[in-house]
Amino acid sequence: MNGADDITLFGVDFSSAPSRRKPIVIARGRLAQDPSHTVILQDFTRLDTLASFGQWLQTPGPWIGAFDLPFGLPRELIDTLRWPGHRQDEATLPWERLISHLRQQSRAQLREVFRSFCAARPAGAKFAHRACDQPAGSSPSMKWVNPDRKSTRLNSSH
Numbered sequence: 001m002n003g004a005d006d007i008t009l010f011g012v013d014f015s016s017a018p019s020r021r022k023p024i025v026i027a028r029g030r031l032a033q034d035p036s037h038t039v040i041l042q043d044f045t046r047l048d049t050l051a052s053f054g055q056w057l058q059t060p061g062p063w064i065g066a067f068d069l070p071f072g073l074p075r076e077l078i079d080t081l082r083w084p085g086h087r088q089d090e091a092t093l094p095w096e097r098l099i100s101h102l103r104q105q106s107r108a109q110l111r112e113v114f115r116s117f118c119a120a121r122p123a124g125a126k127f128a129h130r131a132c133d134q135p136a137g138s139s140p141s142m143k144w145v146n147p148d149r150k151s152t153r154l155n156s157s158h
Contacts, residue, residue, distance in 0.1 A: 008063040074128035
């Protein structure tokens with residue numbers, strides 16, 4: 001047995017606004033101790049608040065987590081709007097500056113920016129998509145909503 005066999009694996013499907021109706025779902029498993037390296041699912045945990053997720057993050061290790069976090073914005077949107085972190089932006093800390101910029105916008109302001117962006121695009125291509133949206137079958141992240149400020153602070157604290 002090597003050290004990797006002892007590590008718990010977590011798969012986390014995170015909602016930007018967790019609730020009882022749409023909780024954060026965490027799958028826990030381990031690697032099979034045979035050449036297949038199959039992940040053996042052990043159980044699921046459902047968390048319906050950001051506070052409970054914060055507590056869960058304190059789970060003692062060792063463990064490895066794979067997180068599906070809905071906080072990303074499409075590269076095309078960031079580039080078109082020339083927001084911090086656009087492709088020609090060579091300044092340091094692009095993620096931190098982008099989050100800071102977004103936190104300065106109200107929900108109404110972001111909705112208006114998204115509506116204007118979509119209005120200028122042809123029918124059938126109104127929304128910009130993240131690179132992962134189509135393969136994952138996900139909805140565009142810019143559909144008139146943004147994570148609440150608590151979610152943004154949680155995500156940008158690193």
